[in-house]
Amino acid sequence: MAIEMKESFQVAAPVEKVWDFMMNPEMVVACMPGAGLKEVVDPSKFIGTVKLKVGAVTAQYEGTINYAEVDAAARYIKLLAEGNERGGGTATATIACQLVSIDSGTDVQFESSVDLTGKLVQVGRGMIEGVAGQIVKKYIANVRKMLEVEAAPTEAGAQSPSSSPAVATPAPGQAEAAPAVPPQEEAIDMGSIVFKALWMSIVNFFKRLFGRG
Numbered sequence: 001m002a003i004e005m006k007e008s009f010q011v012a013a014p015v016e017k018v019w020d021f022m023m024n025p026e027m028v029v030a031c032m033p034g035a036g037l038k039e040v041v042d043p044s045k046f047i048g049t050v051k052l053k054v055g056a057v058t059a060q061y062e063g064t065i066n067y068a069e070v071d072a073a074a075r076y077i078k079l080l081a082e083g084n085e086r087g088g089g090t091a092t093a094t095i096a097c098q099l100v101s102i103d104s105g106t107d108v109q110f111e112s113s114v115d116l117t118g119k120l121v122q123v124g125r126g127m128i129e130g131v132a133g134q135i136v137k138k139y140i141a142n143v144r145k146m147l148e149v150e151a152a153p154t155e156a157g158a159q160s161p162s163s164s165p166a167v168a169t170p171a172p173g174q175a176e177a178a179p180a181v182p183p184q185e186e187a188i189d190m191g192s193i194v195f196k197a198l199w200m201s202i203v204n205f206f207k208r209l210f211g212r213g
Contacts (some may be wrong), residue, residue, distance in 0.1 A: 001121045003129060006111040009140050013147040015101040018108065019075055020156035021147060022097060025065070033135060038062070044070070050083070050091075052120060059120050061091050075099035089118015105148075 011018055021027050025046040029037040032050070039047040051060045063083025070077055081093040097110040108135040120128065 001116050001124060001128070002111070003114045003116070003120050003125070003132060005114075005129075005132060007136055007140075008107065008109045010102065010105060011144055011147050012105040013149070015075060015099050015106045018099055018106040019072070019213075021143070022077055022099070023067075023070075027146065031139050031146065033138045033142075034151060043067075059085050059087070059089065059118060061085050061089075063091070064177060075101075085118045089116065089120065091118075093118050108143075180192070 009060070025038055025040055025048075029046075029204060031033045034051045036051075037046060038049060040106065041064075043126070045064060047064050049060060049062045051058065053059075061083035063081060065079055065081045065129045067190055068078045068080045073099065077097045079093075079095040079097075081095070083091045091114065093112060093114040095110060095112040097108065100107040100109065114132070116128070
């Protein structure tokens with residue numbers, strides 16, 4: 001089963017900082033729910049795991065991720081991933097990421113194509129796409145927690161609440177604080193997400209039935 005996804009989000013941090021983050025496997029994996037880093041083979045290849053749970057069914061994939069294309073000048077990365085599930089399933093993915101510098105920080109644009117086989121496919125395309133969307137939301141939230149630092153108030157006064165968040169940069173001679181690594185989730189438990197998707201389908205059905213949609 002092939003799943004296509006496109007996403008764009010903004011991070012209130014300089015593009016150089018976001019680029020360094022994307023090129024660091026330890027940081028990237030730390031932000032992915034249910035993922036783990038086993039070994040960095042070389043700067044362009046690492047071995048990792050992803051654990052998914054749907055009710056009583058758990059699937060764990062282990063495989064390699066390669067930085068297939070890296071263009072530092074254009075701020076473009078393409079990753080290729082291949083993994084095997086304990087039980088016979090497989091997962092292959094291509095992930096392309098483009099960073100663009102904007103006034104408020106960095107715009108992150110990525111698109112991915114994932115092909116899955118194995119027991120998780122039994123839950124259906126709609127559920128898998130819904131779950132994938134929730135995983136991406138968690139990943140984005142974790143990236144922002146690690147990279148966004150609230151700018152210190154200036155002598156002219158603190159920033160007003162209605163103002164856009166400023167991109168924080170360290171003062172001259174001041175070392176930049178290391179990003180706080182979010183707590184790692186042991187597995188991506190999709191049970192509650194699947195239930196929520198089913199419930200929303202029921203609600204939307206009745207809204208359409210009674211003309212309230």
